[in-house]
Amino acid sequence: MKVATSLKELGEARRPMKDPVGLVTTMGFLHEGHLSLVRRAKSECASVAVSIFVNPTQFGPSEDLVDYPRDLERDTLMLEDEKIDLLWTPSAEQLYPDGFQTWVTVENLSQPLEGAQRPGHFRGVSTIVTKLLVAVRPDRVYVGQKDAQQAQVIRRLVKDLNIPGEVVICPIMREPDGLAMSSRNAFLGQEERKAATILYRALTSAAEGHAAGEHGADALRLIMYETLLSEPLAKTQYVSVADPETLEEQWGSVDSALLSLAVFVGKTRLIDNVLVGPR
Amino acid sequence: MKVATSLKELGEARRPMKDPVGLVTTMGFLHEGHLSLVRRAKSECASVAVSIFVNPTQFGPSEDLVDYPRDLERDTLMLEDEKIDLLWTPSAEQLYPDGFQTWVTVENLSQPLEGAQRPGHFRGVSTIVTKLLVAVRPDRVYVGQKDAQQAQVIRRLVKDLNIPGEVVICPIMREPDGLAMSSRNAFLGQEERKAATILYRALTSAAEGHAAGEHGADALRLIMYETLLSEPLAKTQYVSVADPETLEEQWGSVDSALLSLAVFVGKTRLIDNVLVGPR
Numbered sequence: 169m170k171v172a173t174s175l176k177e178l179g180e181a182r183r184p185m186k187d188p189v190g191l192v193t194t195m196g197f198l199h200e201g202h203l204s205l206v207r208r209a210k211s212e213c214a215s216v217a218v219s220i221f222v223n224p225t226q227f228g229p230s231e232d233l234v235d236y237p238r239d240l241e242r243d244t245l246m247l248e249d250e251k252i253d254l255l256w257t258p259s260a261e262q263l264y265p266d267g268f269q270t271w272v273t274v275e276n277l278s279q280p281l282e283g284a285q286r287p288g289h290f291r292g293v294s295t296i297v298t299k300l301l302v303a304v305r306p307d308r309v310y311v312g313q314k315d316a317q318q319a320q321v322i323r324r325l326v327k328d329l330n331i332p333g334e335v336v337i338c339p340i341m342r343e344p345d346g347l348a349m350s351s352r353n354a355f356l357g358q359e360e361r362k363a364a365t366i367l368y369r370a371l372t373s374a375a376e377g378h379a380a381g382e383h384g385a386d387a388l389r390l391i392m393y394e395t396l397l398s399e400p401l402a403k404t405q406y407v408s409v410a411d412p413e414t415l416e417e418q419w420g421s422v423d424s425a426l427l428s429l430a431v432f433v434g435k436t437r438l439i440d441n442v443l444v445g446p447r
Numbered sequence: 448m449k450v451a452t453s454l455k456e457l458g459e460a461r462r463p464m465k466d467p468v469g470l471v472t473t474m475g476f477l478h479e480g481h482l483s484l485v486r487r488a489k490s491e492c493a494s495v496a497v498s499i500f501v502n503p504t505q506f507g508p509s510e511d512l513v514d515y516p517r518d519l520e521r522d523t524l525m526l527e528d529e530k531i532d533l534l535w536t537p538s539a540e541q542l543y544p545d546g547f548q549t550w551v552t553v554e555n556l557s558q559p560l561e562g563a564q565r566p567g568h569f570r571g572v573s574t575i576v577t578k579l580l581v582a583v584r585p586d587r588v589y590v591g592q593k594d595a596q597q598a599q600v601i602r603r604l605v606k607d608l609n610i611p612g613e614v615v616i617c618p619i620m621r622e623p624d625g626l627a628m629s630s631r632n633a634f635l636g637q638e639e640r641k642a643a644t645i646l647y648r649a650l651t652s653a654a655e656g657h658a659a660g661e662h663g664a665d666a667l668r669l670i671m672y673e674t675l676l677s678e679p680l681a682k683t684q685y686v687s688v689a690d691p692e693t694l695e696e697q698w699g700s701v702d703s704a705l706l707s708l709a710v711f712v713g714k715t716r717l718i719d720n721v722l723v724g725p726r
Contacts, residue, residue: 175609263609269555270607275548299609302581328549330454330578
């Protein structure tokens with residue numbers, strides 16, 4: 169496994185990589201969710217690159233940029249075990265040079281859900297992902313369904329900017345009790361960790377309702393709200409029943425939908441989602 | 448010379464091109480100004496690609512998109528004569544697919560001068576140039592100093608998005624009487640064509656003033672204004688004495704500066720500029 173830091177090192181390490189090249193972009197503090205993307209990339213590509221970069225521009229001023237968990241040494245060992253070809257750990261100084269002022273925005277898809285709660289978040293995501301894709305030029309980039317809106321934003325910008333390569337969206341990895349894997353789970357205390365299972369329970373309650381014939385978007389949102397209310401440590405930020413592609417909030421009866429939610433458990437903000445209905 | 452229309456054809460034509468690859472991005476209706484970029488690219492690169500695309504997103508609703516001069520047949524013959532390797536004439540349908548919503552913006556540099564007069568113009572320019580650069584992956588892209596602000600915007604976005612390749616800014620080509628070459632000169636009637644020389648005369652008056660020791664930004668603007676006032680067919684939109692790199696308007700004494708102006712001659716809007724002082 170080669171490790172590149174500068175863009176120059178990246179360019180030199182990229183050149184001899186065999187096609188097709190798969191890329192997994194991460195903010196580090198890797199867990200099984202990340203590794204599932206890496207393994208999928210390994211199974212489909214001749215060579216695999218992983219980037220680790222905690223991108224400052226996608227964090228709001230009151231968010232957890234400084235506290236975001238980091239362990240590059242452990243991440244490096246985990247990726248060596250996966251036998252990837254290239255680990256790129258760029259510096260903020262090089263990705264955001266003095267006088268930086270160029271932003272990539274995906275307009276409509278960035279507005280609802282996470283975008284409404286985290287102003288500027290997707291501008292930061294779209295900009296860094298464009299930069300990483302332009303620098304690495306992968307044939308396939310693997311992203312997780314865990315960040316469902318991010319996945320749609322990336323798919324859209326790749327199409328709109330004619331960036332070569334395919335966006336592969338991979339399923340959410342969960343702990344045995346259903347909690348979606350996330351680097352931020354590390355923030356949870358013991359009681360909070362137990363309480364955090366309420367997110368997936370709320371989603372599955374609504375999904376089961378949908379499967380049983382309850383297709384009213386309001387009714388599905390209500391199921392999620394009420395389930396979340398049953399957990400005193402959970403504070404709901406939003407629940408949503410949205411179109412899986414446009415992410416527009418749905419009203420009336422829904423056939424296919426993205427059920428998603430954002431919930432504070434203590435001070436930790438968690439998100440999760442499930443897709444219901446035919447694809 | 449290969450001619451590509453679709454992105455697929457472009458990809459196939461790009462692959463065998465010898466490094467370094469030079470790119471000249473144009474909106475067609477080629478003149479000696481464009482050809483000077485092509486010849487510079489030919490002299491410095493192993494292969495040269497030219498794109499012709501009248502980019503709708505950089506025109507305002509009241510601007511001249513529909514009337515913008517076009518002559519693809521003549522352009523093609525001119526480029527064959529220059530022995531370029533690849534002509535790419537993409538379609539708007541492919542560059543702006545259904546649901547298009549991703550924009551590249553260069554914030555500060557897009558605000559003054561042309562940006563102030565043409566809202567959204569540089570968003571359109573930045574977006575299309577990013578797309579062309581991502582698709583063609585040139586080692587060098589050649590742009591004209593005629594569009595001085597555009598050149599700075601492109602230089603900045605290439606740096607900020609870590610797009611590989613160098614931006615080469617080439618000097619303005621002028622008619623014997625000093626009029627800067629522009630596809631829009633084709634709109635000028637006979638009287639207007641004569642009157643249009645006032646732009647360069649205004650710039651050279653100010654530049655001569657600067658060389659003779661008049662470094663006051665206000666005084667230099669006044670020289671340009673007064674010269675332009677002497678031509679009844681000319682209607683000044685702005686004159687500017689700006690920092691050549693940040694494009695911020697200057698006040699007080701200036702050492703180096705970009706003198707620029709936008710002037711309507713009849714219904715045709717013309718721009719021009721000169722750099723004064725040490726580089």
